[in-house]
Amino acid sequence: MKFLMFGAPMAGKGTLAGMLSEKYNLPTISMGDILRNSIAQGTDEGLLAKSYMDKGEMVPNEVVCAMIKTRLAKPDVANGFILDGFPRTPSQLEVFVRENITDIDVVVSLEVPYESLVSRVVGRRTCKDCGYIYNTSWNLGYKVCPKCGGEWSIRSDDNEDTYKTRYNVYISETLPILEYFEKQGKVVKTIGDKAPEQSYTNMMNALKNSNIPGMKEFLEGGNK
Numbered sequence: 001m002k003f004l005m006f007g008a009p010m011a012g013k014g015t016l017a018g019m020l021s022e023k024y025n026l027p028t029i030s031m032g033d034i035l036r037n038s039i040a041q042g043t044d045e046g047l048l049a050k051s052y053m054d055k056g057e058m059v060p061n062e063v064v065c066a067m068i069k070t071r072l073a074k075p076d077v078a079n080g081f082i083l084d085g086f087p088r089t090p091s092q093l094e095v096f097v098r099e100n101i102t103d104i105d106v107v108v109s110l111e112v113p114y115e116s117l118v119s120r121v122v123g124r125r126t127c128k129d130c131g132y133i134y135n136t137s138w139n140l141g142y143k144v145c146p147k148c149g150g151e152w153s154i155r156s157d158d159n160e161d162t163y164k165t166r167y168n169v170y171i172s173e174t175l176p177i178l179e180y181f182e183k184q185g186k187v188v189k190t191i192g193d194k195a196p197e198q199s200y201t202n203m204m205n206a207l208k209n210s211n212i213p214g215m216k217e218f219l220e221g222g223n224k
Helices: 013-024 031-041 044-054 061-072 090-098 114-123 160-174 177-183 196-208 215-221
Strands: 002-006 028-030 081-084 106-111 124-127 133-135 187-191
Touching: 002 013, 002 177, 013 028, 013 081, 013 106, 013 196, 028 031, 028 061, 031 044, 031 061, 044 061, 061 090, 090 177, 106 177, 106 196, 114 124, 114 160, 177 187, 187 196, 196 215
Parallel strands: 002 081, 002 106, 028 081, 106 187
Antiparallel strands: 124 133
16 A cells, blocks of 8 residues: 655654554655665765755755655565655646656545644654654653653744744645645545544544545555
8 A cells, every 4th residue: 555644744744654654564755764865875866966955956856756766666665655745846746747656545634723733843842862752732741751761852943933934835835736636536634633642543544434445455454
């Protein structure tokens, strides 16, 4: 099964993708990770992307799509994958379709109100020692990291003004992409404004009750 995680910044795409990946043994493919790894490994695509980034320019869609295509050619995605963060703009979608990068079986759209997204932004805490991410909106009362006891740190960009800019870009450039997949009947919407475990349960129930071909068999297969 080939998933695409969709939603606004801070909607929980990466968190739920990780939980889905662990349950069903599917690799999570993040555009950010691909870009960083390609640059670190010095691949031709990575070096080309870096040449644009070093000049403060956007990496062309053709280069981004080529990197995605290279990643999807690896054997670990033979039984499916979870794509996170791509395509992000109509122009990326155009290249994605034109180059026939891959088929997508289902798009999981995380529906989270703006107020909840802002609450997550200002409530995000990261452990200084182990990197564990916690959010005060979960109301679990952690004063220190529950994993290692480390102190929390707050990112400088975790404020509403900065987030509003990112959100407006999402509304104008990314959200229209959903219509393309909706016309194909591939979108499953789920409520994602709860703590991770509850949001994951909501997502799995939505997938279970969907009409996506092969979804029932996939879910029943577990992590075989």
